Amino acid sequence: MLLEELEKIVGPRAIKTTADAVHPHVTEWRGQVEGKAAAVVQPASTAEVVAVMRHCLAHSVGVVPQGGNTGLCAGGIPDESGTQIVLSLTRLNRIRAIDADDFSLVAEAGCVLSDIQDSAQRAGRLFPLSLGAEGTCQIGGNLATNAGGINVLRYGTARSQVLGLEVVLADGTLWSDLRTLRKNTAGYDLKQLFVGSEGTLGIITAASLKLYPRPAAAQTAFVAIDDAKDAVPLLANLRGALDDQVQAFELISEVAFDFVLRHVDGARSPFDSRSPWYVLIETTAATTDALEASLMEALRTGLARDATIAKSGAEAAELWRLRHSISEAEKHEAPILKHDISVPVGRMAEFLDRSRAELRANWPEATLVAFGHVGDGNLHYNVALPKTWDDAQRTAEGARITQSVYALTGTCGGSFSAEHGVGRTKRDLLRTLGDPTGLDMMRAVKSALDPRGILNPGKVI
Numbered sequence: 001m002l003l004e005e006l007e008k009i010v011g012p013r014a015i016k017t018t019a020d021a022v023h024p025h026v027t028e029w030r031g032q033v034e035g036k037a038a039a040v041v042q043p044a045s046t047a048e049v050v051a052v053m054r055h056c057l058a059h060s061v062g063v064v065p066q067g068g069n070t071g072l073c074a075g076g077i078p079d080e081s082g083t084q085i086v087l088s089l090t091r092l093n094r095i096r097a098i099d100a101d102d103f104s105l106v107a108e109a110g111c112v113l114s115d116i117q118d119s120a121q122r123a124g125r126l127f128p129l130s131l132g133a134e135g136t137c138q139i140g141g142n143l144a145t146n147a148g149g150i151n152v153l154r155y156g157t158a159r160s161q162v163l164g165l166e167v168v169l170a171d172g173t174l175w176s177d178l179r180t181l182r183k184n185t186a187g188y189d190l191k192q193l194f195v196g197s198e199g200t201l202g203i204i205t206a207a208s209l210k211l212y213p214r215p216a217a218a219q220t221a222f223v224a225i226d227d228a229k230d231a232v233p234l235l236a237n238l239r240g241a242l243d244d245q246v247q248a249f250e251l252i253s254e255v256a257f258d259f260v261l262r263h264v265d266g267a268r269s270p271f272d273s274r275s276p277w278y279v280l281i282e283t284t285a286a287t288t289d290a291l292e293a294s295l296m297e298a299l300r301t302g303l304a305r306d307a308t309i310a311k312s313g314a315e316a317a318e319l320w321r322l323r324h325s326i327s328e329a330e331k332h333e334a335p336i337l338k339h340d341i342s343v344p345v346g347r348m349a350e351f352l353d354r355s356r357a358e359l360r361a362n363w364p365e366a367t368l369v370a371f372g373h374v375g376d377g378n379l380h381y382n383v384a385l386p387k388t389w390d391d392a393q394r395t396a397e398g399a400r401i402t403q404s405v406y407a408l409t410g411t412c413g414g415s416f417s418a419e420h421g422v423g424r425t426k427r428d429l430l431r432t433l434g435d436p437t438g439l440d441m442m443r444a445v446k447s448a449l450d451p452r453g454i455l456n457p458g459k460v461i
């Protein structure tokens, strides 16, 4: 009955119900979580989203919004009941407006991130949000998860890029404020409520976004360092020397690097000898002079053991490919326990010292595969579990390792979810580690905006 009504709204070709057609929408990127759905519905306009939500509310059917389905916390995957529908935003993929003088762009939620970057570039502007999944993830998903990525150091997270939003609420009410105002203090900043809400408060259908001048030049360097701790003073020195023109600063452990060299076609190290840690740096200085001088100083003082600066765009792209391939390469290796943690940058060294000591003392057979956006205090603190462990050991010891990582993250004033969100896989963690007053406020917001609980049920809170 509901499905017939939905078919009338979106047309027969935009509703999928066969197992084969539904499967990619109910399976998480790594294949670790799989749900069931009554249907995958793909509206082509905001008006269709409004009509879909009205019908789903009338039938009390849970709605799981989905963008590119690259999220790493199963936030866009329905539960196992088979009663929920997946609302895929893929067909809402128009750039509605671009205004170079206003440094703004209005995009529909289903626009792929790299398409938005390209549109900005054609207009002579920069849209700085950038992450490994940018060829697949969609701006609606980026905003719903408040995605971070590699340029947060200079430009901030997805949250900082939003000027306005168009959102369909749980009962089908349309709230639209796509004004591109830089300043507006008329009441609560409602758009920010939806950013990072992971589809639990409303369906984002469009966004107006901030654009920036394109940097005149970009310099990319790859640096070998002895210890991850050295990355923190190295970054501080570079920021000082380069007048804060460091736009990305990515840490890569030797183990993560080896995974890439083993599994990614054509990947090769820029250095002859190995190093326990590497950093990939991108700056937007006009010339390489300051970068070169700063790296020479780092080599002299021992903060760095080797360094190379890309001589061409192609060389820079090769270096970036090494970084962007880590998540893909990990898939081919041992079972990996993933942690997306953040701590204040100033306590990164303490966190690394203490966490590595704990890992060595209690789980000497496990291997740390850390990498990430160390300039933001954000580490993908992943642990490769020994292949010799059986399923029971992986579950039990894995849980203990995770517990110790999160306990230490808390001690260092950090967060168990830096940029991937809570979704389904970290919901219990939020319940146990979240601040009780903060959780009460989140529940109050949720019940005000979605009193019947049909938006992404079972996610976040």
Ligand code: FAD
Pocket (backbone or CB within 6 Å): 029, 064, 065, 066, 067, 068, 069, 070, 071, 072, 074, 075, 076, 077, 089, 109, 130, 131, 132, 133, 136, 137, 138, 139, 140, 141, 142, 143, 144, 145, 146, 147, 148, 149, 150, 198, 199, 200, 202, 203, 204, 205, 327, 328, 419, 420, 423, 456, 459
């Ligand atoms: P989905 O996975 O489809 O959905 C994610 C969440 O948003 C779900 O809860 C879903 O319900 C909700 N949602 C989606 N669209 C909407 C909408 N229109 N309205 C309301 N709710 C919606 N993340 C980072 O932050 N930084 C990284 O560096 C990074 N690197 C990655 C690298 C790889 C290789 C991969 C696979 C993922 C990476 N991610 C990273 C995670 C992921 O790409 C981001 O979380 C991304 O923002 C998700 O976008 P998506 O369109 O795929 O969303």
Ligand code: ZN
Pocket (backbone or CB within 6 Å): 149, 372, 373, 380, 419
């Ligand atoms: Zn990341």
